[in-house]
Amino acid sequence: MAQIQTVGHLINGEIITQTERAQDVFNPATGEPTKQVALASKQTVEQAISAAQAAFPAWRNTPPVKRARVMFRFKELLEQNRDKICRLIGEEHGKISHDAAGELQRGIENIEYACGAPELLKGEHSRNVGPNIDSWSEFQPLGVVAGITPFNFPAMVPMWMYPLAIVCGNTFVLKPSERDPSSTLFIAQLLKEAGLPDGVMNVVNGDKEAVDTLLNDQRIKAVSFVGSTPIAEYIYTSANANGKRCQALGGAKNHAIVMPDADMDNAVNQLLGAAFGSSGERCMALSVAVTVGDEAGDALVAKMTKGMKSLSVGDHTNANNDFGPVITKAHQEKVNGFIGSAAEQGATLVVDGRNPTVEGFENGYFVGATLIDHVTPEMVSYQAEIFGPVLQVVRVKTMQEAMQLINDHEYGNGTCIFTRDGEAARYFSDNIEVGMVGINVPLPVPVAYHSFGGWKRSLFGDLHAYGPDGVRFYTKRKTITQRWPSSGVREGVSFAFPS
Numbered sequence: 001m002a003q004i005q006t007v008g009h010l011i012n013g014e015i016i017t018q019t020e021r022a023q024d025v026f027n028p029a030t031g032e033p034t035k036q037v038a039l040a041s042k043q044t045v046e047q048a049i050s051a052a053q054a055a056f057p058a059w060r061n062t063p064p065v066k067r068a069r070v071m072f073r074f075k076e077l078l079e080q081n082r083d084k085i086c087r088l089i090g091e092e093h094g095k096i097s098h099d100a101a102g103e104l105q106r107g108i109e110n111i112e113y114a115c116g117a118p119e120l121l122k123g124e125h126s127r128n129v130g131p132n133i134d135s136w137s138e139f140q141p142l143g144v145v146a147g148i149t150p151f152n153f154p155a156m157v158p159m160w161m162y163p164l165a166i167v168c169g170n171t172f173v174l175k176p177s178e179r180d181p182s183s184t185l186f187i188a189q190l191l192k193e194a195g196l197p198d199g200v201m202n203v204v205n206g207d208k209e210a211v212d213t214l215l216n217d218q219r220i221k222a223v224s225f226v227g228s229t230p231i232a233e234y235i236y237t238s239a240n241a242n243g244k245r246c247q248a249l250g251g252a253k254n255h256a257i258v259m260p261d262a263d264m265d266n267a268v269n270q271l272l273g274a275a276f277g278s279s280g281e282r283c284m285a286l287s288v289a290v291t292v293g294d295e296a297g298d299a300l301v302a303k304m305t306k307g308m309k310s311l312s313v314g315d316h317t318n319a320n321n322d323f324g325p326v327i328t329k330a331h332q333e334k335v336n337g338f339i340g341s342a343a344e345q346g347a348t349l350v351v352d353g354r355n356p357t358v359e360g361f362e363n364g365y366f367v368g369a370t371l372i373d374h375v376t377p378e379m380v381s382y383q384a385e386i387f388g389p390v391l392q393v394v395r396v397k398t399m400q401e402a403m404q405l406i407n408d409h410e411y412g413n414g415t416c417i418f419t420r421d422g423e424a425a426r427y428f429s430d431n432i433e434v435g436m437v438g439i440n441v442p443l444p445v446p447v448a449y450h451s452f453g454g455w456k457r458s459l460f461g462d463l464h465a466y467g468p469d470g471v472r473f474y475t476k477r478k479t480i481t482q483r484w485p486s487s488g489v490r491e492g493v494s495f496a497f498p499s
Contacts, residue, residue: 007037007181009044009205010188012051013198016044023178023207028094028325029315031363035092037181040206045173045213048202052144052171053219055199060141060169064117067167071115073194074163078108081190085183089154090316092180094324094365097316099278100155107159109448110466117167120471130498133483139475141169142221142245146214148235150227151177151327152281154184160452160466161224166200168474170221173202175214179327181205215239222473224465225249226283228385229411229457236460247461247473249453251385252413255288255394256442257402257428260296262418266440268303270418274442275391276311276369279323283458284414284436284443287386288375290394290402297395301350301373304391308351311369313389314358325365326388332365335388339370342381342392348373353389377405385411399424407433413454416442435459 007025008017019038027034040048059067078085086100095103114120125136147161154176162172176184188203204210214220215238222245225235229250239246256274258267274286291297314321326332336354343349353368367388375382375392382392396402406415416438417428425439435454438444446452446467453464463469485491 004033005035007035007185007205009038009040009048010185010192010201010203011044011048012055012202013192015185015189019044025092025179025181026328027091028327029358029361029364029366031329031365035182037178037205039178040204040210042209042213045175045204045206045210046217048173048204049144049214049217049219051199052173052202055197056141056143056171059166059171059197059200062169064121064167064169067169068115068117070191070195071111071117071163071167074191074196075108075111075115077190077194078104078111078187081186085155085187088183088186089180090324092182093151093154093327094316095278096321096324097319099323100316103153103156106445106448107156110156110159111163113448113467114163114167121168121475129481130483132485133481135479135481137477137479139168139471140478142474142476143170144173144219145170145222145474146173146175146220146224148175148211148214148223148225148227149177149184151179152278152283154180155187157226158184158187160226160470162201164466164470165224165474166196168471170474171200171202173204173214173220175204175206175210178205178207211235212238215244216242218242220244222246223248224473226465232460233457245473247453247463247465248459249283249465250458250460251411252283252285252454252458253288253382253385253409253411254284254286254414255290255402255406255409256286256415257399257406257417257419258289258291258296258300259399259417259419259421259424260293261420262296263420263440264296264299264303267418268300268307270440270442271304271391272307272311276323276389279313279326279367280389281326281387282443284445285387286414286416286442287390288382288392288394290396290405292396292399292402294395297373297393301371301393304371305350308369308371313356313366313368315361315364323389326367327365329365331387332367335367335386335390338381338384338386338388339372339390342372342375342379345379345381347375347379347381347392377408399428403428403432410457411454412456413458414438414444416440416444435464
């Protein structure tokens with residue numbers, strides 16, 4: 001019997017697989033363990049931090065254009081290895097190949113933005129702010145920074161962080177999800193192949209011990225996190241208590257308002273992908289449709305029911321499948337539990353996706369597309385982030401009531417409205433208390449040259465991820481004021497505040 005592969009760490013340019021602790025990595029389509037992942041000890045994480053700290057002085061003094069050239073080569077390598085990366089994602093996450101390719105492309109777009117480092121890091125200059133006095137601002141790197149990323153986007157979400165952090169002159173320690181670590185580690189090796197000096201980028205796989213080491217080590221100057229809200233709050237609170245800069249992106253409950261005048265066929269097509277794509281395991285998944293008026297509600301439910309009949313759930317290798325399994329057996333049970341609780345609390349289970357039959361993959365962690373009507377805000381399934389292929393329908397009488405429902409929810413990540421009415425759309429976008437808003441766009445994920453982040457308990461911190469906010473997060477401003485007096489000119493002593 002062949003020895004099972006261990007996914008290790010990348011520290012100072014070397015792969016390290018020796019470990020005292022490890023856990024299984026599963027193929028969620030089969031329920032079978034395929035690899036093991038090393039779980040970093042405190043000492044291993046500290047080794048990675050030391051490597052990053054040692055690499056920082058030379059890297060911060062590397063001209064931004066040379067840092068950008070590494071990113072250009074990195075982008076090319078990602079494109080050349082696209083199929084292998086998508087396969088690794090599919091084997092451990094379950095994501096269908098077309099969905100994995102979309103994830104990777106969005107990650108590459110962040111690298112393209114980072115390639116503009118010479119422009120992004122240009123400072124601000126003012127000449128003669130006073131007699132012979134010039135003033136300017138520079139944006140300098142922080143030092144060693146860390147990223148802690150989730151299982152649902154093992155390629156894209158880390159690329160929200162380290163490409164920009166690195167081109168800004170920082171060195172990086174990444175702690176990806178231990179559930180699907182292979183694609184993340186492989187991509188980091190491509191960055192080394194692109195010419196990044198050893199120690200600038202390090203990857204440590206692990207669990208809470210690794211996370212807490214990053215949060216408590218004073219050499220880490222900033223932490224970026226994406227995950228659930230309870231963990232985001234813990235990360236943010238702990239990082240701040242240790243004097244670190246922190247952005248921690250949490251959970252979501254994204255609503256779509258469906259107005260009576262909406263193009264219902266278009267709305268249904270958009271909701272099918274936004275609710276069930278990637279098995280609903282997206283922080284921007286649309287999990288609630290709020291219909292204004294029973295006529296709109298009846299039409300949406302009827303058309304959704306018809307459209308869902310053609311959806312296919314299955315293994316990542318079949319590109320004809322629409323979405324794959326959820327990540328673990330425990331999560332499958334949790335999603336099924338939310339579906340059952342909605343029915344028990346009085347909602348109408350229109351399409352029940354529990355326990356689908358997937359031929360040849362009977363032990364996989366599959367949940368089929370599920371539609372639940374007549375959901376109310378008091379229900380547990382409405383209040384929680386289900387993170388599965390479940391769309392709930394809440395019926396209201398007015399747009400104002402629909403907006404109040406969204407504004408009252410503790411999460412404020414993403415939302416959208418389906419309408420033909422420009423006035424309604426403008427009012428919605430102006431007054432909804434959510435960070436990312438779509439008008440007839442169900443997944444309003446900002447492009448790489450904008451920034452990603454929600455409101456309320458979907459984001460802890462002042463700056464959003466990637467884009468312009470990312471540059472500000474990974475740099476600190478230094479303002480310099482300089483004077484070279486003219487020869488022979490001497491000023492007397494002044495005790496007044498300078499003006």
